Amino acid sequence: MSSTFILLCIAGYFCLLLLIAYITGRNADSSAYFLGSKQSAWYVVAFGLIGDSLSGITYISVPGSVKAANFNYFQMVLGYVIGYWAISYILLPLYYKMQLTSIYTYLLNRIGSVSQKTGAFFFILSRLIGAGARLFLAAIVLQRFVFEGLGVPFPVTVATIIALMLLYTYRGGIKTLVWTDMMQSSFLLLGVILTILFIAREMQLDFGGIVQTVKDTGYSQVFFWDWQAKNYFWKQFLGGAFIAICMTGLDQNMMQKNLSCKSLPEAQKNLNAFSIIVVVVNLFFLTLGALLYAYAASKQLVVPERGDELFPFLAFNHLGQFAGLVFIIGLTAATFNSADSVLTTLTTSFYIDFLGQATDDENSHRRLRTGIHISFAVILFLVVLLFGLFNDQSMIFTVMEIAGITYGPLLGLFAFGILTSRIPADKLVPLICMGSAGICTFLYLSSKAKAVWLQGYQVGAELLIFNGIITFIGLLIISRKRELSRLKVD
Numbered sequence: 001m002s003s004t005f006i007l008l009c010i011a012g013y014f015c016l017l018l019l020i021a022y023i024t025g026r027n028a029d030s031s032a033y034f035l036g037s038k039q040s041a042w043y044v045v046a047f048g049l050i051g052d053s054l055s056g057i058t059y060i061s062v063p064g065s066v067k068a069a070n071f072n073y074f075q076m077v078l079g080y081v082i083g084y085w086a087i088s089y090i091l092l093p094l095y096y097k098m099q100l101t102s103i104y105t106y107l108l109n110r111i112g113s114v115s116q117k118t119g120a121f122f123f124i125l126s127r128l129i130g131a132g133a134r135l136f137l138a139a140i141v142l143q144r145f146v147f148e149g150l151g152v153p154f155p156v157t158v159a160t161i162i163a164l165m166l167l168y169t170y171r172g173g174i175k176t177l178v179w180t181d182m183m184q185s186s187f188l189l190l191g192v193i194l195t196i197l198f199i200a201r202e203m204q205l206d207f208g209g210i211v212q213t214v215k216d217t218g219y220s221q222v223f224f225w226d227w228q229a230k231n232y233f234w235k236q237f238l239g240g241a242f243i244a245i246c247m248t249g250l251d252q253n254m255m256q257k258n259l260s261c262k263s264l265p266e267a268q269k270n271l272n273a274f275s276i277i278v279v280v281v282n283l284f285f286l287t288l289g290a291l292l293y294a295y296a297a298s299k300q301l302v303v304p305e306r307g308d309e310l311f312p313f314l315a316f317n318h319l320g321q322f323a324g325l326v327f328i329i330g331l332t333a334a335t336f337n338s339a340d341s342v343l344t345t346l347t348t349s350f351y352i353d354f355l356g357q358a359t360d361d362e363n364s365h366r367r368l369r370t371g372i373h374i375s376f377a378v379i380l381f382l383v384v385l386l387f388g389l390f391n392d393q394s395m396i397f398t399v400m401e402i403a404g405i406t407y408g409p410l411l412g413l414f415a416f417g418i419l420t421s422r423i424p425a426d427k428l429v430p431l432i433c434m435g436s437a438g439i440c441t442f443l444y445l446s447s448k449a450k451a452v453w454l455q456g457y458q459v460g461a462e463l464l465i466f467n468g469i470i471t472f473i474g475l476l477i478i479s480r481k482r483e484l485s486r487l488k489v490d
Contacts (some may be wrong), residue, residue, distance in 0.1 A: 003149050006328050013332055014164055014189075017282030020179050021167070044182050045257050045270045059188065059334040060137060062282070063289030072231040076461060077282045079240025084275035086241070087249035088268045090418070095255065096264040102352040103220040103255050110417040112426030118433055119413055120353035123252055124346055126406040128376075131342040135161070138331055140386065142310050146328070158384045162377050177344060178257060184333040187402035192284050195315065199291045200325045209319060214290040230460035236272020239461020246407035246464060250414055253345040343380070347373045353466060401463075405417025405440050408467020416472050422479035432474035440467040 057425045061075060095103055104123065108116035139158050146348055147157045214220050224231040248254040261267040292310055295318075304313050316328035350372050413433070416424070424432075440463055447459035 003146050006146050006325075007150075009325060010332055011235075013329060016183070017164075017180055018167065020183060021120045041163060045178055046268075047400045049181070049185075049254065049257065049270075049274050053347030058282075058285060059191070059331060060141065060311055061308050061456060062285040062457075063292055064310040066217075066219045066286060067293055067307060069231065070219050071286050072224055072236065074222050074282065074286060075224070075231070075233050075236035076240035076243070078235040079242075081275045082237075083241040083244025084248065084271050084278075086245055088275075091245075091249040091255075091414075092258065092267050092271065093264060095259060096267065096416070100259065103250070103252055104349065104353045105257075106417065106462075107413060109428065111413075114426045115413065115424075115429045116353050118430045119410055122406045122409050122437075123349060125409040126315075127251070127253055127342050127346060128379060128383055129402070129406075131380060132387060135380070136384045136387035138334060138386055139306065140388070142328075145312055145316055154388055155385060158385055158388075162381050166374065166377050178260060181257075185291055185331035188330050189281065189284075191326050191333070192281075192288055194326045195311075195319070195323060196284065196288050196291060198319050198326075199288075199295045203291075203295060210287070210291065213294050214287055217290045217294050219290045219293065220263055228457050230458045234459070235460045235462045242411065242464050242468070243461060244409050245406075246468075250407065250410045252349045253342055256348060258346050262351060264310075272440065297435065343373055343376055348374045350376070354410060362450060401444065402441070405437050405444065405463065405467060408440060408464050409471045411435055411468030412436065412471025412475060413463065415468060416475045420476070420479070422476070422481055423463070424475045424479040428478045429475070432478060433471055435471040436467055436474060439470055 014470065066071065068142050094106070098106060098109070100106060102120070106121040107119045120358060135158070136200075138162060139154070142161075143152075143154050143157050147154075196210070200206075203209075203213070205213060223233050227234075258267045258270060260271055288311075292314055293303070295315065296310075299318065301314075301318065303310055312331075316324045351369060355368075372460055409432075413429070442462055443466065444459055446454060447457070450456075
């Protein structure tokens with residue numbers, strides 16, 4: 001498959017995005033930008049969230065991780081379901097009752113302005129690192145298989161991707177993203193399903209044959225019971241539940257789309273449907289990984305050492321031209337979907353939480369909003385280049401684990417606000433949150449270094465829970481009894 005043909009396909013895909021952006025962005029005001037005018041259909045949002053939760057890392061790395069990790073990731077996916085239900089019936093009613101645009105406004109009303117900015121800071125930091133990691137992994141694949149042969153430098157590739165995202169998000173905001181996310185999720189899912197069908201055809205497998213082949217690989221083990229290991233069931237299951245709560249329910253990027261639904265029942269239907277879809281889709285990706293390795297073994301192919309390179313290697317070199325096209329379109333969808341909404345939600349959080357601007361001021365702050373949007377695009381570009389300096393895809397998972405540390409203080413802050421009636425000293429909240437993140441960073445690094453004092457214990461997904469508990473205890477220490485008269489929920 002020629003690079004020119006791939007570029008034409010990507011260009012056609014982008015033109016489709018621009019068309020959707022034009023249609024949805026006409027006469028878009030601030031209400032449309034921030035909350036989609038509260039008119040988003042629940043099923044559109046639910047389907048679009050797939051792309052937000054399943055980034056390029058999922059698209060490339062989950063299939064490639066099967067050989068080393070089996071299906072243990074599915075333990076965490078099962079935990080996600082519990083987390084989504086908690087969001088649906090605990091957090092969403094609170095957000096809708098308070099009529100929030102930025103969810104960190106809750107911290108303003110519950111504790112104070114410093115706590116609001118602290119929560120927003122940890123969200124912005126987490127999303128910049130996470131989006132940068134996702135975008136880097138996808139961009140490096142596009143660079144290696146498409147743009148490198150054309151002599152295009154990696155920084156130009158990244159800048160082009162981000163510039164394209166700016167073109168279709170800067171005006172329409174969430175109203176545009178709800179529909180582009182749905183389209184991109186469709187292409188992402190189409191990519192994985194068609195690839196499974198390609199492999200099944202090549203290996204002459206029916207449905208039963210696919211199931212048996214996955215079993216025969218020896219990679220299909222789901223449950224693990226060594227309590228000291230990172231893949232211990234309860235670590236991953238409970239960790240998955242709290243990861244879902246934090247990275248969806250306490251994340252402006254994910255919740256802004258949920259808050260764009262017409263009503264609370266519509267938003268709940270969206271999230272409940274999404275919880276089921278996530279289980280099915282992740283099972284597809286894990287199945288694809290086992291089939292990719294089985295296919296390579298049947299053809300006696302020497303596969304790349306890095307699991308991240310397995311899918312693109314087979315798609316471009318061994319599964320045929322159409323399969324390569326399906327892969328590149330799926331990867332493009334994952335690339336845009338994992339980062340485009342971040343620009344809008346980072347803009348929203350900074351605009352409201354740090355600058356204290358009103359979302360109903362249509363004229364005087366349009367330039368300010370656009371400037372913030374572009375500024376975050378530049379910062380995201382620099383973050384991706386920082387990853388590029390290391391040029392090591394294997395560090396992506398490490399970066400993502402470190403990014404998970406930043407959600408712990410958010411978990412502690414919101415849990416304290418919801419579960420207690422005490423008021424912490426607002427000015428001391430940043431110290432507690434930074435201290436908790438610091439302690440958990442030390443614990444994480446000690447685990448990576450296999451420190452003797454841990455006695456063989458490996459820190460995994462439960463680190464997020466530890467972080468939240470430490471933050472909660474710290475807030476309890478600096479708090480006092482007080483009536484919640486400041487909490488404006490009426």
